[in-house]
Amino acid sequence: MAPLRDCKAWQDAGLVLSTTSNEACKLFDAVLAQYATWTNNESLGGIEGCLSKLKAADPNFTMGHVIANGLELIGSGSSVRLNKELDSAMRTMMMLSKSQPLTEREKLHVSALDMFASGQLPKACDLWEQILQSHPTDLLALKFSQDTYFYLGYQTQMRDSVARVYPFWTSDIPLSSYVKGFYSFGLMETNFFDRAEELAHEALAINKTDAWSIHTIAHINEMKAEVRKGLEFMKETEDNWKNSDMLACHNYWHWALYFIEKGEYEAALTIYDNHIAPRCLSSGSMLDIVDNSSMLYRLHLEGVKLGDRWNNILQLTKKHSRDHILLFNDVHLLMSSLGAKDQKTTDELLTSLRELAKAPCEDHELSLAPSLGLPLCQAFVEFENGNCDKAVDLLYPIRYQLIEIGGSNAQRDVFSQLLIHAALNSKSQAKQNLARCLLRERDMMRPNSPMTERLIRKAAAVHSMA
Template structure:
């Protein structure tokens, strides 16, 4: 693996213009090791993996503010917990804030602390504004850049994903540690703003510099998905599999992309094989929300295509998802957890889940609360209606918020499950207007991606309806 493992000590960080307020060289090196694994989505064996690195980092210098920042930030951005659910996390963040009051802490580090505090309080946009403030003065601060990158993704802010990287690119060069990863990050922003040719160029450059960059692989997978090159996507993922599947934090998601190509081509058995052998097993092992939402999305897409995935698969997934349905860390997660709940066909769970969401809206503040109120509840009710055979109701719930769904975050490829959902609901509705809408949506879909067998299959179904 082409990687940076010569960890930077206190002087090395000072020489880069990013001084760290720790007298411990060991702490500074471990901070670099943690940052490297985070940006590369992998566990470095020489330091015991990311989790062990963070534990050692905090022990090496308990008063090291940036050690607290990266540890608390990663726990929050994992979206598996929050300060309401995890009192230890709340305590750690309060201690981090107290440590930042010292005069020995730089302004840059104080801003980092403020950003994490905003994030913990539910204000992701304010956190992003603070990281961008850091980057104006310190464009090579990779932690600020990556934290902002991930948070923009959670907010569905595609233009910001792109521009945040574009603004700092001229300040980096190939001699800087971890610089190659910027190409994959920039490629993702370009792809999410429909600049596919430029995105492909950046992704290929990132992979040329480091074939083991799984985010560059991921960005390339998105380009091939969105430009209707499913066959090429299957070949790309299969021939590079051993380059990216060693990066365990995102390998499940890249397998998910591979399965999407198979669904597009109508190879449902291959998609199920990928689910069983990779997605499900990795989700069980990791228990990570990113993996759980991908598993739910994949099963739901297959079922919309008419594939019976079996209640056992849904139940096994819900056994992992269930403990998190009251977390409400991301609306994006909540809607996918709903898919898993619906898959188990347990109405009482769905009912209590809805009550939990309404309580969340009543008592909480912050960006996710507002998104849930404005978009998430209608989406929840649409999926619930569809599950109950009330297809016309599902359509009527989705239509008013169709162009707001981006606010729940994720990528265009991930949110496409909701586009497909609306089409399927419209096709199944007994309302002639909805059936005509399905045809219109399919024309729109075809105009965006001409080579799309899945769209062609749905169009054939729509044209078979006697609605004229």
């Protein structure tokens, strides 16, 4: 790893930090490096350790507050509405920023976080882009905007944001190979698979432990239903990414998806039991919780018996049922209460979301609740209650808008699977016909998918009985 940058090194990079403490500058770099690489580096003291030392080194360092609050808001999915400490930390940051002479770039960082905290995610991205136009190597602005575009489902913006700064990230700049990984992910999500794979491999040639670039290749194999290639790749590279504590659980999730695709449910459950569930229990992170619910729900759609696994995950998800920070998270929390047949938690989640969605507000996510979040959640409820026709009626009209609730194409595929299963199990001839249309469409997009073939056989059997 490159030596951590002091005040002068940041200045030489054209990214002045308003502090006289070299220690604060180095710790800021340490936190940024761990965030960009998805890894708590124990030799640095982990992100938490570095943040507390950073605050001690210079309590009035505004960018120190920016990175700490940003990671809390964007990295861990917290919100000022729910977290009084975070609310107070944001106020402190705003106060500090007004009381000292900051650079234009630092002021924009403060404003962007302020926008994000009030739920105005697209506006926050506009401000980070403003920073990147004049400071293309500002990694914090780049990474915050990448994560936020992901939450918004703004795939093209996520790709183009990196394209605009990519030529400036020469090999002498710390962490430049990780920017290749960011770019490859945006290319993959917009279906430029060949270029995405090429860049991910370039990044891995420089640093084989780049878990995000490995993750991009996992997505490409998933999108193309290249199951054997996917399984071999995950197995060959496991030692390189399993210590990336923030992303390892998610990479194991991708590995298990190939087994579900093949219909090898025991193999998928083995990965789930050995890696996904335990990592989720120890981290409690929202990404891990989402992976957990999503994995079990896919197995549930395939008719796999899951024992008490839903109850175990419910212990983690239950306390978040009234959070409503991202609709994408809400629907995954709902999967767990439905899976565990906990009617009370399901009702609580839906009722509190309806309430919040009623009030006019600037919050981007809540503004999508009436048209997208609630019908999507309701479709899951109807399907679980055996009302397949109703589930299709709710889900089919919004299928092309669902990208707006964020997540990746691979993650949102669970919604497509739900729609197909609901249509297949429907009483109506027209909806069974729709299921066959959806399967033909799926077959064109991901030729040779064993899952699609299984469902096509099921659809034929339903048809011959009708």
